Amino acid sequence: MARELGADMVLAGESVERYCRDWHGDVTTGAVAVLRPRTTEDVSAAVKACAALGLSIVPQGGNTGLVLGATPDQPTRQVVVSLERMTRIRRIDADDFSAVVEAGCILSEFKDAVAREGMFFPLALGAQGSCRIGGNVSTNAGGINVLRYGMTRELVLGLEVVLPDGSIFDGLSTLRKDNRGIDLKQLFIGAEGTLGIVTAVSVKLTPEPDQVATALLGLNSLDDAIALFRRARRDCCDLMSAFEFMPPLAFVLAREAIPDLAMPIAGDYRAYVLLEISGSGLVDIADLMERFLGAVMEEGLVADGVIASSQGQARNLWLFREGMNEGQAKRGPHLRTDLSVPLSRLADFVRDAEKAVADVLPDCVCVSYGHVGDGNVHLNVLPPGDLPRAEIDARIYKAKTAINEVLDTYQGSISAEHGIGRLKRADYITRLPAVRRELLTALKSAIDPTFVMNPGCQLNIERSS
Amino acid sequence: MARELGADMVLAGESVERYCRDWHGDVTTGAVAVLRPRTTEDVSAAVKACAALGLSIVPQGGNTGLVLGATPDQPTRQVVVSLERMTRIRRIDADDFSAVVEAGCILSEFKDAVAREGMFFPLALGAQGSCRIGGNVSTNAGGINVLRYGMTRELVLGLEVVLPDGSIFDGLSTLRKDNRGIDLKQLFIGAEGTLGIVTAVSVKLTPEPDQVATALLGLNSLDDAIALFRRARRDCCDLMSAFEFMPPLAFVLAREAIPDLAMPIAGDYRAYVLLEISGSGLVDIADLMERFLGAVMEEGLVADGVIASSQGQARNLWLFREGMNEGQAKRGPHLRTDLSVPLSRLADFVRDAEKAVADVLPDCVCVSYGHVGDGNVHLNVLPPGDLPRAEIDARIYKAKTAINEVLDTYQGSISAEHGIGRLKRADYITRLPAVRRELLTALKSAIDPTFVMNPGCQLNIERSS
Numbered sequence: 001m002a003r004e005l006g007a008d009m010v011l012a013g014e015s016v017e018r019y020c021r022d023w024h025g026d027v028t029t030g031a032v033a034v035l036r037p038r039t040t041e042d043v044s045a046a047v048k049a050c051a052a053l054g055l056s057i058v059p060q061g062g063n064t065g066l067v068l069g070a071t072p073d074q075p076t077r078q079v080v081v082s083l084e085r086m087t088r089i090r091r092i093d094a095d096d097f098s099a100v101v102e103a104g105c106i107l108s109e110f111k112d113a114v115a116r117e118g119m120f121f122p123l124a125l126g127a128q129g130s131c132r133i134g135g136n137v138s139t140n141a142g143g144i145n146v147l148r149y150g151m152t153r154e155l156v157l158g159l160e161v162v163l164p165d166g167s168i169f170d171g172l173s174t175l176r177k178d179n180r181g182i183d184l185k186q187l188f189i190g191a192e193g194t195l196g197i198v199t200a201v202s203v204k205l206t207p208e209p210d211q212v213a214t215a216l217l218g219l220n221s222l223d224d225a226i227a228l229f230r231r232a233r234r235d236c237c238d239l240m241s242a243f244e245f246m247p248p249l250a251f252v253l254a255r256e257a258i259p260d261l262a263m264p265i266a267g268d269y270r271a272y273v274l275l276e277i278s279g280s281g282l283v284d285i286a287d288l289m290e291r292f293l294g295a296v297m298e299e300g301l302v303a304d305g306v307i308a309s310s311q312g313q314a315r316n317l318w319l320f321r322e323g324m325n326e327g328q329a330k331r332g333p334h335l336r337t338d339l340s341v342p343l344s345r346l347a348d349f350v351r352d353a354e355k356a357v358a359d360v361l362p363d364c365v366c367v368s369y370g371h372v373g374d375g376n377v378h379l380n381v382l383p384p385g386d387l388p389r390a391e392i393d394a395r396i397y398k399a400k401t402a403i404n405e406v407l408d409t410y411q412g413s414i415s416a417e418h419g420i421g422r423l424k425r426a427d428y429i430t431r432l433p434a435v436r437r438e439l440l441t442a443l444k445s446a447i448d449p450t451f452v453m454n455p456g457c458q459l460n461i462e463r464s465s
Numbered sequence: 466m467a468r469e470l471g472a473d474m475v476l477a478g479e480s481v482e483r484y485c486r487d488w489h490g491d492v493t494t495g496a497v498a499v500l501r502p503r504t505t506e507d508v509s510a511a512v513k514a515c516a517a518l519g520l521s522i523v524p525q526g527g528n529t530g531l532v533l534g535a536t537p538d539q540p541t542r543q544v545v546v547s548l549e550r551m552t553r554i555r556r557i558d559a560d561d562f563s564a565v566v567e568a569g570c571i572l573s574e575f576k577d578a579v580a581r582e583g584m585f586f587p588l589a590l591g592a593q594g595s596c597r598i599g600g601n602v603s604t605n606a607g608g609i610n611v612l613r614y615g616m617t618r619e620l621v622l623g624l625e626v627v628l629p630d631g632s633i634f635d636g637l638s639t640l641r642k643d644n645r646g647i648d649l650k651q652l653f654i655g656a657e658g659t660l661g662i663v664t665a666v667s668v669k670l671t672p673e674p675d676q677v678a679t680a681l682l683g684l685n686s687l688d689d690a691i692a693l694f695r696r697a698r699r700d701c702c703d704l705m706s707a708f709e710f711m712p713p714l715a716f717v718l719a720r721e722a723i724p725d726l727a728m729p730i731a732g733d734y735r736a737y738v739l740l741e742i743s744g745s746g747l748v749d750i751a752d753l754m755e756r757f758l759g760a761v762m763e764e765g766l767v768a769d770g771v772i773a774s775s776q777g778q779a780r781n782l783w784l785f786r787e788g789m790n791e792g793q794a795k796r797g798p799h800l801r802t803d804l805s806v807p808l809s810r811l812a813d814f815v816r817d818a819e820k821a822v823a824d825v826l827p828d829c830v831c832v833s834y835g836h837v838g839d840g841n842v843h844l845n846v847l848p849p850g851d852l853p854r855a856e857i858d859a860r861i862y863k864a865k866t867a868i869n870e871v872l873d874t875y876q877g878s879i880s881a882e883h884g885i886g887r888l889k890r891a892d893y894i895t896r897l898p899a900v901r902r903e904l905l906t907a908l909k910s911a912i913d914p915t916f917v918m919n920p921g922c923q924l925n926i927e928r929s930s
Contacts, residue, residue, distance in 0.1 A: 239703065
């Protein structure tokens with residue numbers, strides 16, 4: 001392989017290991033080689049070389065995915081193609097409210113470069129210091145700003161993709177409106193590399209929201225949190241940029257990870273909401289936040305609350321949200337979910353699903369938090385940390401089964417924002433109606449007839465050999 | 466056919482004519498029959514019956530399309546399937562910010578029903594009193610609110626589609642976030658019925674923007690209009706809902722159609738902008754408009770302007786925009802275009818394209834107007850009305866060729882919001898890169914292997930017989 005592609009592109013032996021271990025470190029596999037192209041043409045050559053050798057390809061960005069979409073599962077037949085060297089920002093055009101960036105650019109580096117031009121790229125997620133924009137596109141990443149700006153799909157204007165035959169789909173237009181028939185780029189967004197390798201992306205930018213108001217609120221129930229969301233959606237119009245809910249346990253977990261975190265609210269409440277309103281220009285965001293909270297506190301919908309009076313304080317409020325995740329990790333292996341249900345049924349779902357878990361696993365603890373406005377809840381389940389690993393795993397499996405049974409009665413999704421990858425493949429396929437499965441199979445067979453692209457991911461259609 | 470499907474579903478003979486004439490009345494063809502199903506199962510039966518008889522299908526909504534996407538072109542081999550009887554609104558759920566509606570529901574009737582629940586469906590276009598929501602989805606319709614709310618694609622949460630084999634794709638979820646792999650519904654949005662027949666749609670709703678501020682502004686150039694847009698995008702944040710530009714001729718044309726229309730601005734300016742800001746709740750929209758205009762007028766970016774002081778006045782300002790279209794129609798046959806270019810190059814493009822037309826057609830008049838924030842311009846060309854039809858047609862063709870030559874140098878789109886249909890097919894295919902054409906052909910062949918769905922539209926792939 002080094003002969004065809006040049007030694008510079010090919011890694012083999014021990015150095016491939018870090019590309020074959022998932023983000024959580026739960027799974028370590030191997031690969032025939034790791035290819036690290038520097039250009040789109042390199043990627044094309046890599047795809048052709050792999051096809052010629054009968055090897056299949058696992059495309060990889062920052063390797064921060066949570067569903068094993070970029071982790072090989074057939075070490076002797078798969079090659080990882082890492083985009084980590086294609087990091088160039090090809091263009092930032094503030095006048096056009098757009099930018100063109102290569103797939104391997106780290107999200108936060110891109111966001112920073114955009115900010116230096118006075119503009120804003122809204123995608124925001126925990127992994128943004130490590131994840132790469134091509135991976136964000138391939139997984140249609142979500143995050144905390146989806147409420148206002150949509151998933152990654154809604155931020156993408158165009159794509160450059162190397163197709164399974166090595167040809168290059170050249171679609172880096174920045175047109176806002178281009179209604180020329182079927183929109184092919186949509187196929188590759190969320191396909192997790194099963195139809196091609198995204199090598200560059202053109203995206204929408206917005207003006208930098210230079211006013212941000214952040215508040216942490218205590219409420220009497222999750223139902224109240226949902227009522228508050230509806231109210232905020234109307235009262236704060238399209239200026240709300242985050243509405244996250246957390247249980248009381250969030251604070252306990254956050255302080256297990258970050259012991260000196262100061263409690264922002266004195267009382268104990270059944271539900272907490274992290275609310276962010278933001279904007280630019282002539283809109284007075286601080287005033288809007290104050291008037292909104294004044295009204296809903298007077299009505300009793302919000303029991304207590306604190307508005308951050310500085311960027312540092314706002315950062316501290318978000319630290320609870322982030323620390324909560326670290327705290328869960330510290331308690332040992334646990335079930336992480338990424339579910340969505342219709343917004344109007346979120347509180348009922350959380351109640352029913354937590355009850356279902358408590359019924360079968362009385363010694364486990366549920367932590368439900370997430371993005372209210374998207375109907376997206378991460379309902380995680382923590383087994384006691386001192387159990388043997390096999391018993392922990394059995395509880396994780398049991399908890400997932402109990403939650404998914406409830407989820408199915410709500411017509412919910414087992415993956416709101418993380419994708420399918422290999423981790424959720426079985427749960428995905430089980431729930432896939434025959435008509436969809438046939439369409440997806442026809443599509444995959446039409447675009448990747450030799451099944452070279454990320455076999456094992458999503459549908460798991462294999463080359464018949 | 467009446468035997469298989471029941472006489473109630475089938476129209477034949479003279480009564481098919483109105484389904485075989487396009488919106489402008491330019492083209493009248495015919496069809497073997499018109500089928501008017503009442504249910505999704507009826508549509509499925511219709512598709513199967515047509516396939517069995519070797520007939521192909523032209524799906525039709527309100528028949529208001531502008532590119533002959535729903536007009537048959539092979540009268541002896543095509544059947545029109547009209548969705549006009551599937552008009553039911555299945556559900557409006559204000560708490561879920563969603564609704565489910567059948568494809569044949571007229572857009573304005575749906576919008577009114579949504580408004581009665583205190584909610585808002587943002588899609589807004591000239592034909593909304595006649596067009597049907599399934600057609601809006603199939604053409605990915607645009608309109609005046611795209612700037613704030615996106616094209617139809619961004620409003621769709623789920624679809625029900627009858628596929629070319631008669632099977633039913635059942636995807637009317639209202640989940641805001643559902644990241645389970647490849648998003649199949651995207652294929653059908655903008656496909657103009659070439660991959661299946663959309664029978665129902667689930668859509669996003671937003672709170673009703675009960676505050677609307679509308680202003681008509683006079684500016685010294687289109688460049689200033691674009692600078693003003695950039696400024697408004699930042700100063701008015703995400704609260705701008707329309708930013709339309711018009712040439713001085715707009716007023717002349719509007720008054721040719723509506724003679725008693727009062728001139729809202731006294732002076733003569735080179736460019737006019739119709740600006741709308743809107744919102745709900747605690748945001749003070751009127752105040753925002755006043756402060757914004759105060760600032761930009763003081764700076765000289767806007768020369769003159771009037772803010773509507775009532776809904777009636779706002780309606781009058783919009784009448785200029787609508788009357789301008791009627792006025793063009795009154796001047797006789799003319800070139801209508803629907804182009805987009807990168808936002809940062811819109812003014813240059815209009816200048817270059819108008820010059821190219823003037824060079825080859827000195828006796829024609831250009832009318833350029835459109836949606837600045839989307840880079841979308843309708844650059845129409847009016848030949849002298851007293852010429853013989855053949856000479857008018859020759860000028861229309863010549864104007865289109867001159868404009869498209871300029872457009873290609875700007876990497877623009879020949880269809881920003883209207884679709885391809887049959888009218889733009891040749892211009893579309895000529896510009897289609899080989900990689901895209903191959904992908905589209907593979908896709909069509911995979912999903913509609915017998916080419917039963919809307920042949921002649923977009924790619925014009927035919928059954929090989």
